[in-house]
Amino acid sequence: MNNEEFDDKNEWHCNADLIFGFVCQYCDSELYFDDVPNCEPDKGFGSACVIISSEAQKRGWKMLEELSFSCPECSKERGL
Numbered sequence: 666m667n668n669e670e671f672d673d674k675n676e677w678h679c680n681a682d683l684i685f686g687f688v689c690q691y692c693d694s695e696l697y698f699d700d701v702p703n704c705e706p707d708k709g710f711g712s713a714c715v716i717i718s719s720e721a722q723k724r725g726w727k728m729l730e731e732l733s734f735s736c737p738e739c740s741k742e743r744g745l
Protein backbone atom coordinates (compact mmCIF):
# COMPACT_ATOMS: atom_id res chain seq x y z
CA MET A 666 0.00 0.00 0.00
CA ASN A 667 1.04 3.53 -0.60
CA ASN A 668 -0.37 6.36 1.46
CA GLU A 669 1.48 9.06 -0.35
CA GLU A 670 -0.81 11.72 -1.75
CA PHE A 671 -0.85 13.17 -5.20
CA ASP A 672 1.64 16.01 -5.32
CA ASP A 673 1.45 18.44 -8.22
CA LYS A 674 5.10 19.34 -7.67
CA ASN A 675 6.15 15.73 -8.11
CA GLU A 676 7.22 15.29 -11.76
CA TRP A 677 6.33 11.59 -11.72
CA HIS A 678 2.82 12.23 -10.48
CA CYS A 679 2.35 15.03 -13.00
CA ASN A 680 3.52 12.88 -15.89
CA ALA A 681 1.14 10.07 -14.92
CA ASP A 682 -1.64 12.63 -14.62
CA LEU A 683 -0.85 13.97 -18.07
CA ILE A 684 -0.30 10.84 -20.17
CA PHE A 685 -1.66 8.13 -17.83
CA GLY A 686 1.72 6.54 -17.35
CA PHE A 687 5.27 6.72 -18.61
CA VAL A 688 6.83 6.42 -22.07
CA CYS A 689 10.52 5.80 -22.66
CA GLN A 690 12.41 8.61 -24.33
CA TYR A 691 14.75 6.16 -26.08
CA CYS A 692 12.58 3.21 -27.15
CA ASP A 693 8.91 2.28 -27.37
CA SER A 694 8.58 1.00 -23.82
CA GLU A 695 5.52 2.17 -21.98
CA LEU A 696 4.05 1.77 -18.55
CA TYR A 697 0.37 2.55 -18.20
CA PHE A 698 -2.21 2.17 -15.47
CA ASP A 699 -3.32 -1.16 -16.98
CA ASP A 700 0.18 -2.57 -16.56
CA VAL A 701 0.25 -2.06 -12.81
CA PRO A 702 -1.69 -4.28 -10.40
CA ASN A 703 -4.04 -2.38 -8.06
CA CYS A 704 -3.69 0.75 -10.13
CA GLU A 705 -7.32 1.65 -10.70
CA PRO A 706 -7.96 5.18 -11.91
CA ASP A 707 -11.74 4.66 -11.60
CA LYS A 708 -11.28 4.33 -7.86
CA GLY A 709 -9.28 7.52 -7.56
CA PHE A 710 -7.26 9.11 -10.27
CA GLY A 711 -4.81 10.85 -7.96
CA SER A 712 -3.96 7.70 -6.07
CA ALA A 713 -3.54 5.76 -9.35
CA CYS A 714 -0.94 8.37 -10.37
CA VAL A 715 0.86 7.88 -7.07
CA ILE A 716 0.81 4.08 -7.37
CA ILE A 717 2.09 4.00 -10.93
CA SER A 718 4.82 6.52 -10.04
CA SER A 719 6.20 4.41 -7.23
CA GLU A 720 5.89 1.23 -9.32
CA ALA A 721 7.79 2.83 -12.22
CA GLN A 722 10.62 3.84 -9.89
CA LYS A 723 10.64 0.40 -8.28
CA ARG A 724 10.96 -1.19 -11.73
CA GLY A 725 13.92 1.04 -12.59
CA TRP A 726 12.42 3.86 -14.61
CA LYS A 727 14.49 7.04 -14.40
CA MET A 728 13.53 10.66 -14.86
CA LEU A 729 15.80 12.40 -17.36
CA GLU A 730 14.23 15.81 -17.07
CA GLU A 731 10.76 17.21 -16.67
CA LEU A 732 8.27 14.97 -18.48
CA SER A 733 11.08 12.88 -19.94
CA PHE A 734 11.69 9.34 -18.72
CA SER A 735 13.81 6.31 -19.49
CA CYS A 736 12.66 2.67 -19.15
CA PRO A 737 14.62 0.15 -17.02
CA GLU A 738 16.37 -1.41 -20.04
CA CYS A 739 17.52 1.89 -21.55
CA SER A 740 18.50 3.20 -18.12
CA LYS A 741 20.67 0.16 -17.56
CA GLU A 742 22.18 0.39 -21.05
CA ARG A 743 23.08 4.03 -20.48
CA GLY A 744 24.21 3.56 -16.91
CA LEU A 745 21.59 5.94 -15.54
Ligand SMILES: [Zn+2]
Nearest residue numbers: 689692736739
Ligand atom coordinates in the same frame (compact mmCIF):
# COMPACT_ATOMS: atom_id res chain seq x y z
ZN1 LIG B 1 13.61 2.34 -23.27
